[in-house]
Ligand SMILES: Nc1nc2c(ncn2[C@@H]2O[C@H](COP(=O)(O)OP(=O)(O)O)[C@@H](O)[C@H]2O)c(=O)[nH]1
C-alpha cells in the first residue's frame with residue numbers, strides 16, 4: 001500500500017468514527033483529484049450503500065437551503081444524523097446566496113450529528129459534478145443516516161441528481177410567474193415529492209393546485225405505485241417540515257417494499273459506470289498516453305485519407321465503452 005493509500009485509509013477510518021475534520025479532508029482530497037484516489041473510491045463504494053440520499057432541487061432563492069436546514073433539525077430530533085452537500089453555482093453573481101447558506105447552516109455548528117459542505121459547480125452551472133458524487137460516497141461510507149444534496153435545478157442538473165439520489169424533492173415557490181417553475185424547467189418527471197415552499201406567501205395554494213392538476217393529467221400511479229405528493233412548507237417558521245420528513249420516510253419505505261430501491265440502485269450503478277468509462281476514454285484519447293496512434297489518425301483525417309467517423313469509431317473500438325441498457329433495467 002502506498003503512503004497516499006495509507007493516508008486515505010486513516011482518514012476513512014477516522015471519518016467512520018464520526019470525525020468531521022477527517023471527513024472534510026477526505027472530501028477535499030477527492031475534490032482536488034490528487035493522485036491515487038481510485039483505490040479509496042473503491043473502498044468507499046464497498047463501505048457504502050446505507051445512507052438515504054435525498055436530492056433537493058429548485059430555482060435559486062426558492063428556499064432550498066432554509067428548507068434543508070429545517071429538515072435537518074427535524075431529522076436530528078428523531079435521533080438521525082444528517083449530512084448536507086450544497087452545490088453552489090460558482091458564478092460570482094450568486095455570492096450572496098452562498099453566504100446565506102453559510103449563515104443559516106451555522107445554526108447547526110455545535111451539533112456533531114450534522115455535517116455541512118458547500119461544493120462549487122466548477123463551471124457546470126447547477127450540475128452534480130464528479131466531486132459531488134464522490135462527496136456523497138464519503139458521507140455514505142462514513143455512516144451518515146441521511147445525505148441531502150441541494151442543487152439548483154438548471155439544465156442537466158435535474159437529470160444528474162437522479163443518478164445519486166434515492167428520493168428527489170422539487171421545490172417551487174408561489175407567485176413566481178404564471179407557470180409553475182417545475183413544469184417550465186422540466187422537473188415534473190423527476191420529482192418523487194413536490195414542495196411548495198414559502199407557503200406563508202399569497203397564492204401558495206394556487207401553486208400547489210397547479211402542481212396537483214399537472215400530476216392528475218399524467219394519470220394515476222400504477223397499482224402499488226407511488227403517488228407523488230404535493231406538500232406545502234414555510235421553512236422559515238418550520239410549518240410542514242414534520243410532514244416533509246414523514247413523506248421522505250414513506251417514500252423510502254415504499255421504494256424498499258416495491259423493489260424500486262433495487263431498480264434505482266441498478267440504474268445508478270449503470271450510470272456511474274458509464275460516466276466513469278466515458279471520462280476514462282476521453283482521458284485516454286486526449287491524454288499523453290494516446291500518443292502516436294492518435295496523432296497519425298488526426299493527420300489522416302486532416303489530409304482526408306480517413307473520415308472522422310471511421311477514425312473515432314476505430315479509436316473507441318480499441319477502448320470500448322459499454323452503453324448501459326437502462327430501459328432493460330427499468
Ligand atoms: N417568506 C418566506 N421566505 C423564505 C422561506 N424559506 C426561505 N425564505 C427566504 O428566501 C430566501 C432564499 O432562501 P435560500 O434558502 O437561500 O434559498 P435557495 O437559494 O433555494 O437555497 C431567503 O431570504 C430566505 O430567508 C419561507 O418559507 N417563507
Ligand SMILES: [Mg+2]
Nearest residue numbers: 064065097101
Ligand atoms: Mg441554497
